[in-house]
Amino acid sequence: MRHFLTTEDWTRPELQALLDAADDLRRQPVNDQLRGKTIALMFLNPSLRTRSSFEIGAFQLGAHAVVLEPGKAAWGIEFERGVVMDGDAEEHIAEVAGVLSRYCDAIALRAFPLFKDWSHDRQDPVIRALAEYASVPVINMETIVHPCQELALMRTIQDHLGAPDGRKFVLTWTWHPRPLNTAVANSALLIATKFGMDVTLLVPDDAYLLDEHFMDAAHYQAESSGGRFNITHNIEKAYTDADFVYAKSWGALPFYGRPEEEAQLRAPYRHFMVDGAKMALTRNARFSHCLPLRRNVKASDEVMDADYCVAIDEAENRLHVQKALMTALLNNQEQGEGTD
Amino acid sequence: MRHFLTTEDWTRPELQALLDAADDLRRQPVNDQLRGKTIALMFLNPSLRTRSSFEIGAFQLGAHAVVLEPGKAAWGIEFERGVVMDGDAEEHIAEVAGVLSRYCDAIALRAFPLFKDWSHDRQDPVIRALAEYASVPVINMETIVHPCQELALMRTIQDHLGAPDGRKFVLTWTWHPRPLNTAVANSALLIATKFGMDVTLLVPDDAYLLDEHFMDAAHYQAESSGGRFNITHNIEKAYTDADFVYAKSWGALPFYGRPEEEAQLRAPYRHFMVDGAKMALTRNARFSHCLPLRRNVKASDEVMDADYCVAIDEAENRLHVQKALMTALLNNQEQGEGTD
Amino acid sequence: MRHFLTTEDWTRPELQALLDAADDLRRQPVNDQLRGKTIALMFLNPSLRTRSSFEIGAFQLGAHAVVLEPGKAAWGIEFERGVVMDGDAEEHIAEVAGVLSRYCDAIALRAFPLFKDWSHDRQDPVIRALAEYASVPVINMETIVHPCQELALMRTIQDHLGAPDGRKFVLTWTWHPRPLNTAVANSALLIATKFGMDVTLLVPDDAYLLDEHFMDAAHYQAESSGGRFNITHNIEKAYTDADFVYAKSWGALPFYGRPEEEAQLRAPYRHFMVDGAKMALTRNARFSHCLPLRRNVKASDEVMDADYCVAIDEAENRLHVQKALMTALLNNQEQGEGTD
Structure with a gap:
């Protein structure tokens, strides 16, 4: 069993x-x-x-x-x-x-x-x-x-990109009115590094780094699988040449359980929303999100309605x-x- | 599709x-x-x-x-x-x-x-x-x-009356403690006029007339189908010679969103409840309601327990x-x- | 039907x-x-x-x-x-x-x-x-x-003890933070006496006796089935030589609807909880409960985790x-x- x-x-x-x-x-x-x-x-x-x-x-x-x-x-x-x-x-x-x-x-x-x-x-x-x-x-x-979401994400990546090895996967933090669970972010790192992708984590501040267990696992798995794992605060650098952009909002762990303080930290970063200008920096990347998604908060209508948005495919998977x-x-x- | x-x-x-x-x-x-x-x-x-x-x-x-x-x-x-x-x-x-x-x-x-x-x-x-x-x-x-209810109602009418054309169908407003949705009333007018019935809408006051879209549709459909569509405030006139009595409560649209004012308008009209005396004016009509129904508010126990009450048949349909x-x-x- | x-x-x-x-x-x-x-x-x-x-x-x-x-x-x-x-x-x-x-x-x-x-x-x-x-x-x-629970209980008794006739069945009241429904207690008496068991009802106070309808039914059924029905406040006497111990908490009927007063009556009786020492008085009895059960309130972890606890079997039944x-x-x- x-x-x-x-x-x-x-x-x-x-x-x-x-x-x-x-x-x-x-x-x-x-x-x-x-x-x-x-x-x-x-x-x-x-x-x-x-x-x-x-x-x-x-x-x-x-x-x-x-x-x-x-x-x-x-x-x-x-x-x-x-x-x-x-x-x-x-x-x-x-x-x-x-x-x-x-x-x-x-x-x-x-x-x-x-x-x-x-x-x-x-x-x-x-x-x-x-x-x-x-x-x-x-x-x-x-x-x-959220390991079921991981399977759906990797099925979607393979459906649209073929073999994932070496392809650039960006996990970008986005703003949200409340501090959300880190589960899907942890999971995105786990599955992308396990499958040999070139993974970039984009966060506005070090406070948004994930729990050390998942950061360590991402480093270790990337090494084992022949992939890569990088961290950046630089939006342009992250999106450039990306093959797959994955967005998620989550609360900063150092402020866990103190939502008012976390809200202040988060306030300046609404511009991390995924929009058409950012997607234009990529190598014709696909965009996805685990859903539910607040439109024009996490991603713009333009992105959600674009052909490169595969969030519904991921949900189907x-x-x-x-x-x-x-x-x-x-x-x-x-x-x-x-x-x- | x-x-x-x-x-x-x-x-x-x-x-x-x-x-x-x-x-x-x-x-x-x-x-x-x-x-x-x-x-x-x-x-x-x-x-x-x-x-x-x-x-x-x-x-x-x-x-x-x-x-x-x-x-x-x-x-x-x-x-x-x-x-x-x-x-x-x-x-x-x-x-x-x-x-x-x-x-x-x-x-x-x-x-x-x-x-x-x-x-x-x-x-x-x-x-x-x-x-x-x-x-x-x-x-x-x-x-x-509520178009599914319309189908159930028309199935029930045909089960009990045979061909609906020319048969007198009365839609009577009834009192209720709260202003309810007009959906079933709109729907009853739509289906009865579409199927060529002789339709009477009984309301206590013009404020209880339905939205003009549905009033117009009822007039137009009655004309097309060879039926009729009349409006009255007169209880006796409405019930006389009816073949099918259908009851429903709904809120007055001019008072939409102002329930206290609507309650005052409604207060004098509890006697619109369907009872045995009113049903005695009909041509052995069947009575029905879409349910849920408040007994002794919308219809009396006598009516609900009578053989001519086909509300359970309609629900089954x-x-x-x-x-x-x-x-x-x-x-x-x-x-x-x-x-x- | x-x-x-x-x-x-x-x-x-x-x-x-x-x-x-x-x-x-x-x-x-x-x-x-x-x-x-x-x-x-x-x-x-x-x-x-x-x-x-x-x-x-x-x-x-x-x-x-x-x-x-x-x-x-x-x-x-x-x-x-x-x-x-x-x-x-x-x-x-x-x-x-x-x-x-x-x-x-x-x-x-x-x-x-x-x-x-x-x-x-x-x-x-x-x-x-x-x-x-x-x-x-x-x-x-x-x-x-709770007659479905009765069937599950009697199926479980027969699975573990074989023929129930003459075997000692103890229904013990237990403490609980709120006054609960008497249903399962009523039911336990009904089914055990109907199937000819030697039934003991253990309560801390006469106020916890069940409704006279069920007390009478238990007496009458025990007589008809060749069983017995006894009542006691004595914990040691109840458990001694028991074949099957069944626990349940319920509110005192004389205080029905007055939970504060009932709570005072109940307060001294937390020691009615089923524990290993009490179970040691029995004739290797099985223990069961209808679930849900508050551990270390109605029965100790020791009892719930013991091989003689058949509550999960009863639930399966x-x-x-x-x-x-x-x-x-x-x-x-x-x-x-x-x-x-």
């Missing part, structure tokens, strides 16, 4: 096998490979694409996805060990994971960090607890990384890569004592 | 073909005509019948419906063009429509008017924006019209007509580049 | 037939016995296990479950007769039941008591109203009893017994005029 918590646990050839399977599945989308199987989708945060693509993907494979929203239509959940549970949570992850492992063939979880204490959140404790207690595969639908992932994880599974 | 935004875009023979298909489907409810297909149901407002009937209808045809509630379990959506999106909405309808068009074979939307500015709401801007950006059929699940609609729109569709 | 509102309406052999069918179904979980059938799951209160197990169970049988949450994503519902509905509720249970009976082959309802007036709530008025107006089977997903129940009720049904 294998979990899909982060691509750091998977090799490039293993990930490429999922991407190849996704390509097959989009040519033959409806089949019965997972007939009678079930997956629980547990959302601690909102979702449109993730929920739709998992639910539809399961259906197209003959399986069924159950959507759970603990704390809203279900009970609040405790994730720490050994707690005297006389607070808000009615239930411990040990029992939730135990029961869902009996009902379902896999459990997928979305659990954003709590934006209070990064030293706690950076351990990814919620999904780690789930994976520890579950006896079926656990899939990460975004915590402090979520469906195909997640079907490949479910097929790999659920068919790989031994028959348990439970429901199948 | 064709949308189903309003019955004004469809001819009487086209609508009758849907009603005939609905009749076939209720005799053979479970089949595989839409095997592997998917439809997104996007609700900006609550629903019981609409959601159940679409979700069950899709299932009975071998398809799957995904229920999305943007702003609750999903992201808030911006519907205007060219906006700098630094307010509440995290996402533009262009991307939502684009992505869902890749995941699904159709998108259905419920978006009630906002009760602030009728000159804006009467353009039906939200579903028009969705239809513009979607590359799959869009179905109206109630905006400022929602299932059959929507299955006919999905079958027509989804099978009509060319194979896209996306998921099927 | 038959409802499943309380096990008091079903004989022991009838219930045993459901338990035997559940055993068959867990060996062959995926089949097409209910192909094309639909069930509405109406939740007035949150749920994780109940929703997942019904939804997955329906899917594994070829059916589809629609999840409705009236008052949240659907309309508020009125359950009383003859009311002038000018308050909050937009719709009467008569219409909800009527419509859902046309769309679905069964309706399941969760409706916790309102914690205001026990003389009202003890009549179980909400599900009784639904059953009265529905023309398809109604299934109780927890009101003032929810799936199997509910599939048996749906199969029995839906296949038993005559073809209606409606959707199938």
